[in-house]
Amino acid sequence: MTSNILIQSAKALFAIGAAASLVACAAFQPDPPEQAVAKRAQGYWDARLKGDVGKTRSYMNEAFRMAVDEKGFAKNYMATFAVAAKVKKVTCEAEKCEVGVNLSVNPPIPGRKMGTIDMYSQQTWLLEDGRWNLYQAP
Numbered sequence: 057m058t059s060n061i062l063i064q065s066a067k068a069l070f071a072i073g074a075a076a077s078l079v080a081c082a083a084f085q086p087d088p089p090e091q092a093v094a095k096r097a098q099g100y101w102d103a104r105l106k107g108d109v110g111k112t113r114s115y116m117n118e119a120f121r122m123a124v125d126e127k128g129f130a131k132n133y134m135a136t137f138a139v140a141a142k143v144k145k146v147t148c149e150a151e152k153c154e155v156g157v158n159l160s161v162n163p164p165i166p167g168r169k170m171g172t173i174d175m176y177s178q179q180t181w182l183l184e185d186g187r188w189n190l191y192q193a194p
Contacts, residue, residue: 089148093181093188097155100190101141109134115190117182123194133192137161139172151183 086092096115103111109130113121116129124133138159145156157177163170180191 089153089183089188090146093148093153093155094143094146096188097143097146097157097179097181097190098141101138101143101157104134104136105138105141107134117189117191118184120192120194137163138175144176153181153188155179155181 087095100112100115103115109126112134113124113126113129116124138161140160142158143155144158145154147154155178157179159175159177160172161175162172181188182191183189
């Protein structure tokens with residue numbers, strides 16, 4: 057009888073271990089490209105709207121980061137009239153994704169207060185060394 061209990065316990069432990077292994081494997085699966093790019097694109101816009109120059113620049117493609125230092129990036133690329141951004145559409149090919157972003161913008165029209173208007177922006181993201189980066193020509 058004791059050996060029967062030991063065998064049942066071993067089977068139960070094996071089943072629990074197998075289930076835990078399956079859960080662990082599922083947890084370490086990389087996101088599909090569309091999901092990974094959507095997260096990075098939203099992270100880019102969140103950082104940019106907060107004015108975080110270093111973090112925003114970190115989302116840019118490698119050639120751009122090599123050509124434009126942080127000071128130049130802050131001066132020439134951080135300005136935006138957007139007050140909110142939401143990634144809406146991501147379409148990917150092998151190493152390239154097109155991202156559509158809905159922006160809420162306060163346009164700077166002299167003498168007029170228009171309030172916030174909605175705009176749509178299209179971005180290209182490229183896979184570089186296993187990481188998705190926003191493409192910007194240097």
